Amino acid sequence: MSTDSQTLPVIDLDRCDGCGKCVLACPAKALSVAGAKVKVVHTNCEYCGECEAACPTGAIACPYDIVLG
Numbered sequence: 053m054s055t056d057s058q059t060l061p062v063i064d065l066d067r068c069d070g071c072g073k074c075v076l077a078c079p080a081k082a083l084s085v086a087g088a089k090v091k092v093v094h095t096n097c098e099y100c101g102e103c104e105a106a107c108p109t110g111a112i113a114c115p116y117d118i119v120l121g
């Protein structure tokens with residue numbers, strides 16, 4: 053299987069108000085806020101789902117299951 057692509061959280065920028073709660077919640081420091089909108093820093097993301105749980109507006113989601121093997 054290719055390892056070139058990486059599954060990342062899906063962000064709905066219309067819902068994001070740039071509060072930064074997901075940035076603080078992310079254990080991998082994979083998120084940042086720029087221009088009052090959140091941004092995923094691809095290479096760090098572990099797809100743990102903490103950002104989805106932390107976002108008060110439902111702007112960030114991890115909709116895919118990870119299947120190993």
Ligand code: SF4
Pocket residue numbers: 061077078079080081082083092096097098099100101102103104114
């Ligand atoms: S899924 Fe986890 S590692 Fe990835 S951006 Fe969200 S909190 Fe960070």
Ligand code: SF4
Pocket residue numbers: 067068069070071072073074075085089090106107108109110111112
């Ligand atoms: S927690 Fe939600 S609203 Fe706040 S910066 Fe992150 S994605 Fe945007």
